[in-house]
Amino acid sequence: MTRAFQFNPGFQLGVATAAAQIEGGKVDSNWFHFSEIPGAILDGSHVKRANQHWELYEEDIALLNELGIKHYRMSLDWARIEPEEGVFDEAALERYRTEIQKMCDLGIHVFLTFHHFSHPQWFEKKGAFLHYENVDAFLRYVEKSLHYVADLVSDYCTVNEPNVYAVNTYFFGEWMRYKKSLRNTLQMMNVFIALHIRTYELIHQFRKERGYTNTRVSFAHHVRHFTPATSWPHDQWGARLLSFLFQEGLFRASAKGEFSYPFKNLANAEKGQYIDFISLNYYSRGATRCFQDITLSDVPKNDLGWEIYPEGLIEEARRCYALLPLPIVVSENGCCDNEDLFRPRYIYDHLRLMTKSELPFEAYYHWCFLDNFEWAVGELARFGLVHCDYETQKRTLKKSAHFYAQMIRDHGVTESSYAAYVEPCRYHRDEVNIVRDYEVD
Template sequence: MEPFKLKTDFLMGCATAATQIEGGDQNNSWYDWSVKRLIKDGSSCVRADDHYRLYREDAELMQSMGLEVYRMGLEFSRIEPQRGVFNEEAIEHYKDELRLLKEKGIRVLVTLHHFTNPMWFEEMGAFENMESVQIFTEYTEYVVRQFGDLCCEYVTINEPNVYAVNGFTFGEWPPAKKSVAATFRVMKNMARAHIAAYELIHRIRSQQGYAGKTMVGFANHYRVFVPYRSNNIIDKAVAGLFDRAFQGAVTDAMAWGKFSFPLGLFSRKKGDYCDYFGVNYYTRSAMRGFENTFLPGKPVNDLGWELYPEGIRLLSERFYKRYNKPIWITENGTCDHKDAFRAQYVYDHLKALSQTNAPVERYYHWTLMDNFEWLEGESARFGLVEVDYETQKRTIRRSGAFFSEIIKNKGVTEEMCKRYLDSTEAAAIKK
């Protein structure tokens, strides 16, 4: 392994989502999913990491690891438990968390929507309903006015493509529908909601004179799509089609207000609707006809996803060339129950970023600590910090210590390579 350096102004930290770590909330769509026993391991987001109660201890943990930035989510259902009824206690809780992190020198990026909906919103169709844009805008306005100077950086919506495809194409997530038309209707409304929220956040913060440079964007899930058979015309065509349908069209709509196939037309003035370009990157997909699979003989993680670090560089360069915005890696991480190859994963992906000329400014590792990983429940371990769900004890993993040293050193030294990587186990190889 070779040492490498990162830019001195390159900021590093972790990302989390409210439903996945907070516990306790019983008014959201994923709690409903848990009650229906639809989580693979039978667990429930009502437990998670009990972060809503333990946020002070977790802030201490982040500070001890040297995190420079932290992406945190808000629970929509806590803040607006009924339509038009806002919970002052919940917003004060989040304001206290923001103050605490600020005191510890950790810059916070707030996510307004991360997969979960209040049940009243879910029951009216959520983002399948045209009224969702107005509802999301009202929620956004309340949050931004309440936070004021405490937060100047926002992710409006996390992974609208994953939310739409898993919930409305495959029916594996709430609301368990299987409709291609509904999938793209949801993507379209989420893009419209993002644009409305983007304009609103800028307008409010400017009019009120809130402190800090306003930075607003979105965080889509991106993959490198390739043909399974490199010379097969159908595989090539389908890879291009999936790239467009899953990530290209919705990104153009959210970044530029450019609505086209397969989202359908929407009369909207073209413009710039992101101040940074958020990239959630995990893996590469190989298209064998219309089968979404992975290339054989490649290293994979515990969920069977290919480990392809070069993809993070390729996508960063592609999106900078197209959208001309600074790149923030808003999520990147891997499922590794034994923490056998996570340090190597971090090394490989950060090294790839160190070799690009694209202006990659930030890296948020997914995730800080083991959490409720949606359909997988508590069984999928993504954390730099291990969590014992029975006791809620947090233990920094070897990979977490490695990550912490990278932040401190702004890179990886030869000594760190020897100590953390030379004995690292290889990821599984998919036959």
């Protein structure tokens, strides 16, 4: 069996980042304040360090160019742009425009996200996305930003993983240290649905009024493949329920304006189409046992103990495509592999299945470009193609980065690149979990 394959014509490889995870600096954001709480970040690191990309962005753009990457997903940090309510930092907006312009000059296509888990602390104090009336503040920020970037960017993501942000904040109570509340989890998801629909309409209207064409807008929908751990009816039903609440119900409402309990139509949106392409973030499969998400034993895992299950990406993409047949962009896919021992195989296994699939996959953005601040885990988990020494801020290309660059040059995987980069890789099958081990130490 040949191990080589070619990407379909027009298929693109890119990388993804998020502003708060790489920029560093003292920014009056929800994540800056959360990082100040003792014990909030597992390894004691702080979002203010990160990768210092705000100062080193030209070096990072040069690395993108060196690797041959022509598609880059990034986000704006609302907290930089509007540090006080109603007060915009024009210099920060100009700085973002300069960064995007430099990439455009190199032929790098920018896919821009407006909210990737980070927002101003003044907005957090107003209740953030628990209150529908706060959506107007977000729209004001988006419209202001469009004045600086709309002529440079045609592809937009309104919000990244609204289900993940809501669940980690209120269902698990891990982010921002709020009291656990299923009611607030669902309320936040409902507000995010309304926010996405209204932002979708705003971006299209703004660019249309100025004569720009080819506008494409979506939201980054996190999908996890839920499977029952056993044949027991409770586990079977639990997997279906989690999949609906976490994924399908949210997708139907956000993408099509089709609402069913417990999702509410806060924006009074009509049924229609509110995405121009399907944008999926996929990492892992979860087994459901008694309504709890667990990891099966004796399966491949990454360094965080997440199961590696490439087939789940295809299965979840197929479900979304059945609901709304549009081009599919994998806006995030990657793994925590601190020693870069199996990342090339992880990338290969997912891309091979995507290429073999009948689904219209258009692009793949690897998460992430360089090791960065991984939210509440801090600097402990490394997902990047590029290694970052946080003390010196030195960037070093990993073996997986060289493999990625080779795939871009070859528009696929050759037998020789497979032998050099993929064949030596082996997944973990034991109980690896760097978070658990760190807590024990």
